[in-house]
Amino acid sequence: MIDWSFIRQLAWRDSRKNRGRLVLFMSSIILGIAALVAINSFNYNLQDDIDEQAASLLGADLVVSGNQPVTDSLGVLLAALPGEKATKLDLFSMAYFPATDRTQFVRLQGLAGNFPFYGSLKTEPATARQELTNPHAALVDNGFMDQYGIQIGDSIRLGNRSFFIAGRLLNDFASANVAAGFAPPVYVAQSALEQTGLVQAGSLVNYNYYYKLPAAFEVKPWTDKYDNAFRNESLRLQTIAGQKENLSDAFANLNSFLNLVALVSLLLGCIGVASSVLIYVRTKIPSIAIFRCLGMKGRDVFLVYLLQILVLGGLGVVFGAVLGTVVQLVLPILFKDFLPLEVSTSISWPAIGEGLVIGIFITMLFALVPLLPVRRISPLRILRTAFEQDLGQRDYAQWAVYLAIVAGLQAFLWYLTGSFVNGLMFTGGLLVSFLLLFAVARLITWGVQRFFPRRWSFVFRQGLANLFRPNNQTATLLVSIGLGTAILTTLFIIQGLLLENVGEMDAGNQPNVILYGIEKEQMTGLSELTTSFKLPxxxxxxxxxxxxxxxxxxxxxxxxxxxxxxxxxxxxxxxxxxxxxxxxxxxxxxxxxxxxxxxxxxxxxxxxxxxxxxxxxxxxxxxxxxxxxxxxxxxxxxxxxxxxxxxxxxxxxxxxxxxxxxxxxxxxxxxxxxKSPNPATTARYRTAVVKAFPNVSVVDLSSILTALSDILAKVSYVIQFMAVFSILTGFIVLVSSLLLSKLQRIKESVLLRTLGASSKQLLQISATEYALLGTLAAATGIFIALVSSWLLASFQLKLTFYVPWLAIGVIFVLVVAIIVVIGLLNSRDVLRKSPLEVLRREV
Amino acid sequence: MSTILAVNQLTKTYQSGDRSLTVLADVSFAIQPGESLAIVGPSGSGKTTLLGLCAGLDRAGSGEVILCDALLNELSEDARAAVRNRNVGFIFQNFQLIPTLTALENVMIPAELNGRKDARVAALALLEKVGLADRSHHYPSQLSGGEQQRVALARAFCNNPQILFADEPTGNLDESTGQMVEDLLFSLNQEMGTTLVIVTHDLELAGKTQRIIQLKGGQVFSDTRTQTPA
Structure with missing residues (x-):
């Protein structure tokens, strides 16, 4: 019979003086859950917004698009559709702005009809959309106009025709894509576009047909029926429902990435939970031994500490959920450059609910690993400190917890990735990494012991021997630091690879200007013009x-x-x-x-x-x-x-x-x-070409690459922001792991001090131990990162794999330095206090 | 060197919140090389505090401690550590062995800290003397209390210290084991010509030294000679 009231009271009393020690434990949970709740809230809100905004993003109930006009037979089908119709032609072309003598590659769109039927084309002035009935009016991208000082009323030359700028475009229906970076949108009336001479044989024109259908019209049966007929003519049908699916698919990668970040933070948080509870339990061993001597059952003592951990863990989970909800307010701001829709920042109760459930569950599981042995702490501990486990026989409950952790991880990953097999692969990968790090730790302790350099200096031998002596932290530190390093380095390498692969396209002697849409008879003149600019x-x-x-x-x-x-x-x-x-x-x-x-x-x-x-x-x-x-x-x-x-x-x-x-x-x-030698020549050459051959498009690859690099830089920024979660939790794990080792080492250091060791010697011993641990953990972590990023780059992302040695060198040095610094800070206590004071405390 | 340890008007006060507690007040005495001395007194009389101050483990509030010609008050912790390492051996009631080192490694430490190349040989010889040569690779947890204290004894003598401080060296041991440790302590002390300072409750043990200082309320109550120095 368990006396819950006694256990509750004892848990409360016992925790009074030690709650500070559980701060680390709580911070691990708080950060892990905050990442999960923030990311899940963002994902839920994104999904809701996709559902709500799909119609206004597509602008119509049905869109037919392709790079050729609809054929007569399909035209008959479309003509039979009820409701309202609009069309839009779009193509990439050059535009010339006489006021600033600037040419620009633009995405030119010729509109006929009342598109969009849902949502709106936002302009400044707000009524500028109406101007598109005027065959001389053009609407130009607001950002581009701002950047180059172009004003409303200025003229713009497109092909053979001049237009006046009637307004600024504040949004676009061409969806947010890379093109927007180097080809700002320009809208004109469709009839006017046809007169520019830009739409001709060989032009890369996109034809879009928009339909607003009556509510009673069932669009799905219609598209199911005719989809193949349109596809056979290379035409695509889009509906609002399809748009929702497409958008969800398009964000699947973003979701996977964010989920991965959440997972990483949560996993690091779990390691943090386990190691901080382990520290707590170790400091409690004398009290536990006394409770046991006084007749408390192992089970009851265990419940006392479980209760403490659960209450504080629960508080941590709640704080984490609150923090996550606050952080998710920032995410849409970070992602606004990539998302074609506005993501709301409302409180997502499902995300909070999931965070709470998952948080309590993992806190309990990971805390149980160090807590379960509490049941078996012998009362003999009061008389003698032993290092060995109190009981040699197997603890099946402990194995059950391990099994539950693996099963829980698999279930969580299954939920995150939406695929059992993918979840299994992730779980397998994590287990392999864990085992690899653990094996390396074992190998090191064995190797150092086996080939111990007995002739080396005392301090170095002491530091080295700490790796295999009883109560060594080699395995704990190697696994936690190694895994943290592996995950963060993988993220870093992949990000670098993306940028490197893009940068390479613009390297050295590669051509960087492409002219297309040239008519056969224009070739001679254009060649001469090119040669006159001394371009090859x-x-x-x-x-x-x-x-x-x-x-x-x-x-x-x-x-x-x-x-x-x-x-x-x-x-x-x-x-x-x-x-x-x-x-x-x-x-x-x-x-x-x-x-x-x-x-x-x-x-x-x-x-x-x-x-x-x-x-x-x-x-x-x-x-x-x-x-x-x-x-x-x-x-x-x-x-x-x-x-x-x-x-x-x-x-x-x-x-x-x-x-x-x-x-x-x-x-x-x-x-x-x-190949143009510099942007100034490109600009002059482009202007000369567009003036002489208005139908010719000049694509400046350098500017496309710059636009791509800009986007990737923003992506990197987002990745780095998200990685901060992982880094912070990783740091907490590091601190708690090292605190654990401090507990082991402090008594030794004090005794060494008593026996006459100088501060320098003590610091050297600590520095040696931590530098060795840091080196091994960072090296193993980086090795895992290299393998995993090679696998990701080769099989998932199809990127050419490079090893960024310099960056890896920096990461390596940084990790080792952080570990050594924290390790040395740990030794400060011993150096500052008198040995007598510490000896009397019976550390 | 006429005195190995001189204590002059030593006072130690601990601050606890806004209250101060004087543990030692105006304590003075001197010890000659090779002398053996016991500090006795009831619990709380300041015995261990005095030992800690004499051995350079803590700093005095006022007064001075001169150990092996070094004025400890003026020395930094590192300098005091160096004095300890060269001149001082320690034995504690609860042994204070480093739990993660084997018996041999524990004994070797003072010599290794001193940079001696023969640390291993010297340590093995001492373990032999205390009768634990065959347990040299055992960890403290694998040794009995008496064995641990013998390892501590071997460690204390490893650097041939000029002075040995022992804090209740038999306090945690049964009578026969205590007796064995006591015998070892005195015989090694005699063999190596070490000055011995013992803090103890045990008047019988104290009686085996040449001189007894009795502390009461942090002050020297009596300072008596039991035997004529040799």
């Missing part, structure tokens, strides 16, 4: 657009009807841009067959070259027949070769290459690639 013509490529009509002797329609077809729809159901030439460029390599030679005579078979991935997706091989429709003209070809193409280089790359002597007379446009 790196590539000058003709491009012909065509569509595939069949392959391997069957028509596309036959293949579409064939359910056993292996060719992938994306590969054949698209407008293909091909070029023609008679040699490989420096970034290609023939894998099979021979690269097409120029066709000698009209009527000879045409042998084309396919990019290897494209050939695989089409399931065709060398010798197979492929037929095309080249802007109305049928053309039969044979696969002559497959090529490997280096896609990391900034060049024009083609899935299909024709031989010379076939397409020369087909309607085509040209692309010119050059």
């Amino acid at each position: 013509i790196v590539q000058q490529v003709p491009i012909v657009t065509m569509r595939m009509t069949g392959w391997q002797g069957r028509t596309k329609a036959d293949w579409l009807a064939d359910s056993t077809r292996q060719a992938e729809r994306w590969a054949f159901n698209r407008e293909i841009r091909v070029t023609f030439r008679d040699s490989l460029d420096g970034f290609e390599e023939v894998l099979s067959g021979t690269f097409p030679k120029p066709r000698a005579a009209h009527g000879d078979s045409v042998f084309i070259s396919l990019e290897e991935g494209f050939a695989e997706s089409m399931h065709v091989k060398v010798g197979d027949e492929i037929s095309f429709n080249v802007q109305g003209m049928p053309l039969t070809t044979f696969v002559g070769s497959t090529r490997k193409v280096d896609f990391t280089k900034m060049r024009t790359r083609f899935l299909v290459i024709f031989p010379a002597g076939v397409l020369e007379n087909a309607p085509q446009f040209q692309v010119l690639v050059t």
Whole structure:
């Protein structure tokens, strides 16, 4: 029979003088739960906002879009839809601003109708949207106008036509994407866009058709029925429900990342809980022995401390939930540059509820690990301090707790990742890391003992011997510090890899300016203009657009009807841009067959070259027949070769290459690639090109890369902000682990002091021990981080893997330095106080 | 050196909140090299405090302690540690062995701190003398109380100290074990010519020294010679 009232009273009385010691314990929980609640609240709010804002983000009930106008047959289907209709054409183009003599690559959008039907196109002045009925008016991105001092009323030249700027665009329906960084949106009336001369054969135009449908109209059956018909013509159907799904999918990665951060903080928090409770229990051993001597049962003593831990843990969880709710107010501000929608910051009760339940659960589980042995503390401890466990036999309850931790972790990860297998992989990865660190700790204690350098100096030997002596902290510190280092370093390496891979694109002699939309007869003039700027013509490529009509002797329609077809729809159901030439460029390599030679005579078979991935997706091989429709003209070809193409280089790359002597007379446009030495030359060259050839678009890759780098810099900032949670909890774990070792070492240090050790010697012993521990923990952690980031980079993110040695060196030195400094701070007590005072306290 | 330890008008006061408690007041005495002395007195009379001050484990409030020609009051903790290491041996009632070191490692420490190359040999020789050579690799927890105190004795003599301070050296031991430790203490002391200062309740043990200082209320109550110095 348990006397709960006695246990409650004893728990209260016993905790009075020691509550300060549980501050670490509470901080671990608070930070872990705060991260979880903050991130979950953000995720819940994001999901709610997606549901609420999907309609205003899409702007219509149904959107049809593609890079060609709808065909007549589909047009009939669409015409039969009830409700209101609007259309929008968009394309990338150059714009010229005479007032500032500036040219800019813009995303030009020609609007007809009353789009958006939901939400609004926000402008300044607010009525500027109405101006789009005026064929001379244009609306220009507010941020861009601010940046370059462009005013309302200034003129803007687009292709062959001039417009006046009627207002500033405060938002856009092209969704937030990378393009916004280097191609600000410009809106004009659709009829006016058509008069600019920019929409012509070969232009990369996106056609969008918007429908506002009556409430009674069921859109899903309609899209289910006609989806394939639209997809066969490379047109995409979007609905509000689909938009919700798409947005949720799009944020899945963000969610996974945030969940990972929450998990890391929580796991570090768990380690913090276990090690701080362990410290607490160790300081309580004399009291526990006395309680046991006085006749208390092991179980009752255990309940006294469990109650203390649960009450304080519960408080920690509540504080954590409050802190998390406050922090989540900041998250939407951090993410506002990446999110196309506004995320609200309301209090998320489900997130708080989850945080509380998970918090109490993990606190209890991880506290039980060091608490359970309390039941078995022998009353003999009052008479003699022993190091060995009080009882040798196995404690099955302890094993049950370990099992519950693994099962709980798996359940939590399953919940976070939404997949049992993924959860299992994460759990497995964590267990492997734990075991690896534990094995390294064991190996070190064994190795140091086995090969102990007996001739080395006393202090060094003392420091080294502390790694394997009884009550050593090698395993605890190595696991906690090593795991913390591993997780944070992985985060750091991956972030560095992302930036490195982008930076590389802009490196050295890579071309950085691409001109497209050039008409055949403009080429000579443009070449001359380019040469006059002393810029090299790196590539000058003709491009012909065509569509595939069949392959391997069957028509596309036959293949579409064939359910056993292996060719992938994306590969054949698209407008293909091909070029023609008679040699490989420096970034290609023939894998099979021979690269097409120029066709000698009209009527000879045409042998084309396919990019290897494209050939695989089409399931065709060398010798197979492929037929095309080249802007109305049928053309039969044979696969002559497959090529490997280096896609990391900034060049024009083609899935299909024709031989010379076939397409020369087909309607085509040209692309010119050059390399500009600096932004000033690029700007002057761009202005000259746009003035002389208004239809030609000049893409400045450097500015795209700058925009990408800006975005990545912001992403890094967010990652770093989130990593602060992990770093803080990691730091708490570090401090609590080291405090644990302080408890072990303080008595030794005092006795050494009594026997005449100088401060220098004591500090050297501590520094040696902690430097060794820090070195081993950091090195093992970094090794784990290298393996895990290599796996992530190679298989998940498909990035070229580099080892940022310098950064890793810095992390290594930092971790070791922090550990040594905290370790030395721990020794301060011994140095400051007189040995007698400490000896009398019977530490 | 005519005196190895001189204590002049020593006072120690502890502050507890806004109250102060004088533990030692105006204590003076001197000890000659090779002399053995017992400090006796009831609990709370300031015995252990006096021992701590004489051995340089704590700082006096006023007065002076000169140990092996070093005026301890003026020395930093590090300098006092150096004096202790070169000249002083300790034995405590509760042994105060370093729990994570083996018996041999515990004994070696003073010599190692002193940078002696023969620490291991010297420590083994001393363990042999106290009859624990075969337990040299055992940890303190694996030794009985008497064995632990013998290890502490070996450690105390490891650096050939000029003076040995013993705080209730047999207080935690049974009679026969206590007797064995006592015998070892006096024989090693005699063999090595060490000055011996013992703090004890045990008047019988005190009687075996040449001189007894009795403390009462933090003051020297009596200072008597039991034997004529040799």
